Amino acid sequence: MPFTIAVAGKGGTGKSTLSALLVQAVVERGQGPVLAVDADPNANLGELLGLQAETSIGELREDTLSRVADLPPGASKERYLEQGLHECLVEGEAVDLLVMGRGEGPKCYCMVNHILRKYIEVLRGSYAYVVLDNEAGLEHLSRRTTQDVDVLLVVAQPNPVALRAASRIVGLARELALRVDREYLVLNGVSGDEPSSIADEMSRMGITLGARxxxxxxxxxxxxEGRPLSQLSMRAPARTAAGELLERMLNERKQGG
Ligand SMILES: Nc1ncnc2c1ncn2[C@@H]1O[C@H](COP(=O)(O)OP(=O)(O)OP(=O)(O)O)[C@@H](O)[C@H]1O
Ligand SMILES: [Mg+2]
Known part of the structure; x- marks a missing residue:
């Protein structure tokens, strides 16, 4: 199965930026293909990657439910969803994008989600990496729309209030008993050294600092300017940091320690 990285954090902390930088880091190293999943209802990962999605899983879900009565019985619902999933997929060169889209309304989505989960799992199998840009509530992770995660990255600005918010997200992930192999904190928007209060807060959280x-x-x-991150210069410091983070995640996975 692919190496799956889930990026989480409070609003505006830089989740989508980090997700896009990691996708780019994988592609640059020739380690694709990557499936980028935008699991934030307010989707913008595509823009950062220079890919445009016409439709989303959310729309497919609603569309299927509104047509369910018209569909012949049996396997056709499955086929409809499988085909719809492929229509949701935006194919780039070494990166494909899947947008989860809006959350669920008041209908019963169990059947649709059950089928979708199955096909998303099949789809995942064709990639070397999956990078999942989550919203703060970890909704998709909690509903298991996405299954196991190798690494959970929690992004936070380097200040105590942001770290406490990150801490709550780590707590939520643990409460949900997600199958996560490793968790790292990523401090984003760093300038200079952090005061010792930050280090104290991090040790209270019991989470490894993955990158600054x-x-x-x-x-x-x-x-x-609304331009994609592919236009970022090769030596941009954030790009370097994301590359180092990717390598660290892979090394620590290999060491298994
Ligand atoms: N390292 C960085 N240096 C400069 N600007 C950054 C950095 N990281 C993120 N930003 C900027 O901060 C803003 C928020 O980043 P981003 O959209 O990635 O956050 P997010 O956590 O995905 O937000 P949301 O919760 O709204 O989805 C963007 O304008 C982005 O360009
Ligand atoms: Mg975002």
């Missing part, structure tokens, strides 16, 4: 991603003016500028 510097504040990068070039990223801020690309975001302002």
């Amino acid at each position: 991603v510097p504040h990068d003016e070039e990223i801020a500028q690309l975001a302002l």
